[in-house]
Amino acid sequence: MKESAESLNFIEHIIEEDLTNGFPSEKLRFRFPPEPNGYLHIGHAASICLNFGLGEKYNAPVNLRFDDTNPAKEEQEYVDAIKRDIAWLGFKWANECYSSDYFQQLYDWAVMLIKEGKAYVDQQTSEQIAEQKGTPSTSGTPSPFRERPIDENLELFEKMKKGEFPAGSYLLRAKIDMASPNMHMRDPILYRIINAAHHRTGTNWCIYPMYDWAHGESDYIEQVSHSFCTLEFKAHRELYDWYLDQVYDSNLLRPKQREFARRNLSYTVMSKRKLLELVQNKVVVGWDDPRMPTISGLRRRGYTSRSIRKFSDLAGIAKRDNVTDVSLLEFCIREDLNKTATRVMAVLNPVKLVITNFPEGKVEILEMENNPEQPDSGTHEVPFSRELYIEREDFKEDGGKNFFRLSLGNEVRLKSAYFIKGESVVKDDVGNILEIHCTYDPDSRSGSGSEASQRKVKGTLHWVSISHAIKAEVREYDRLFLEEAPDSHEEKNFMEFLNPNSLTIIKEAYLEPFLADAILDDKYQFQRLGYFTLDQDSTKSNLVFNKTVGLKDTWAKQNTEVQVQSQPKPQAPAQPQGQRKALNEIQQISKKITNLSGEKLETALNSIREYAEDVTFEELEPLFGTAAKKTGTRIGVILTLNVMLKNGQAKNQAVIDFIQSCLTDENDILRSEAEKLA
């Protein structure tokens, strides 16, 4: 029912089409096939949500299959972590499978291939084989062992299996087509010898199947109907199908591979190899460092599984390259935590506030609501006394018009407590503020219902009572990289873009005493600051909180904008001339030109004139015929023409006709430019 109005992604279209073509829906079956060589990241979450989401939508089983065909890279630790992460995301797999469970079947099929003359044992070096492979534009040459007799192949393959050869000395290859335009079809390797203990099969095997040989056949064995993978496997599809053809029995279901684009996130990297590099170089503390885009990192940071699933849902799935802005992820976690996190008060950068007319030694216990978004979430108690901490940023001696917080002579509310008025400051020799003195209005207690408690003020501050506050360490995180797409630069390594300030540790933050009982996985909103959760490093005596994400902060934004404006603007990077033809740039700019006005319009016109210097008449001439309704393009053309004629280009009949047609156009720019030339 909820689906009725929803639009489908292209994967769902494929399935719907199969269904309407008669594919029985009860045979739908999917799989998520990670290699256990690293931790899952938010990109995998897209694939997990896709496959398991499909399973939920079509009520079909989804297998978790570990693609464990390379014992040199894979470890049990990763298997465990992957299972933990998927379970945490809230998905249930139908079967826990391993490619290694199929080693015998795969071996038997390989023997069959040899017997049919479709596979042979090669004994060349990897260099020789690479050499013979050719290039994408030139065909390969056959191996000298390609025509080895079947009996000999059988015998050698048997010996490979028995461990009679050293690693790297022999291979089993499929005999397909060394001239195929698809490199993967040029006699791909089926088996290689690896002398390493496998995390499940131990030393039972010393020959291991390659990905292509194992993957499609595993799908087939499990009777997976739709096998979804990322775009870089598109070229493998032909081989996937070829391998399937060799073993396919028409009574059984034939799996179908389709590809989608991997999900990239801005300001981070998203490949296991690069994430491993961050871990190994100790840029981060581990795979679950809260700055990592791994599922475990996000979890430790305080993200909920709900928010990650929501993110995958909103980001969608398609076939084009993408870099999704982290702001979408942040939106998802804020939206979730806003409804669920308990509101508390904590002061991260304290300054002492003394309420001069509040009795010394007196303590009041105030009630504070746990979550205003959920009226039935109850309240908790907060002690209030004469000496408090407030944030240093919440006070300015002379705030000015747009400063809603505490300043001298001004009144603000202390959250859930009283109204106070700034009276004076105590400073040290060099002018640092040591204490702020204020007075409070005893009639204004929050919730008392008194008239005084209902006054309207612009500012409300959070606070903690100094004598009751508990200390804690707070870790704040910023993006790991300073560049939006750190791994998209050919000439630079992604490590060069690391943000040196991605972690800020506040050793002594002051929290309201309620937080002493916080436990792992509790989610809190430190009011006016952001969402926080306990880190796994936390102990009862030494609390450690992670900042998950800040609150939206229009005040901070205003402030930084002022700062940015007062600094000289960095010049726009030099035009990447030659990257794209000048004429193309002109077309790109000019199509939008009718939407512009004022300064922006001028800038656009000028940059067209600049590009025009690099356009030849031969390039421009075809555009004289541009349809009359495409005013923008025509403006670009006439501007370019203007520059050309100025540079000595002679007019021909086409030019004259074009100028004529512009003279009668409705658009003012077009007309006036044409008049200059008439």
Next chain:
RNA sequence: UGACCGAUGGUGUAACUGGCAACACGUCUGAUUUUGGUUCAGAAGAGUCCAGGUUCGAGCCCUGGUCGGUCAACCA
């Protein structure tokens, strides 16, 4: 230089067999608010890479181009 894939606001995705380009994030207003949060109301922002063609009508179909990506590991 080959083969394959892709191109829709700043970002990510929609638009079922052609029919006024939609949604979300982000941005900007205003209102509300005991969080400069939330919520609510609204706005700006895309002539769908370019040029032709077919059509009454093209983001979608056809032709030609441009740009970007992928493919030549005994990795997956």
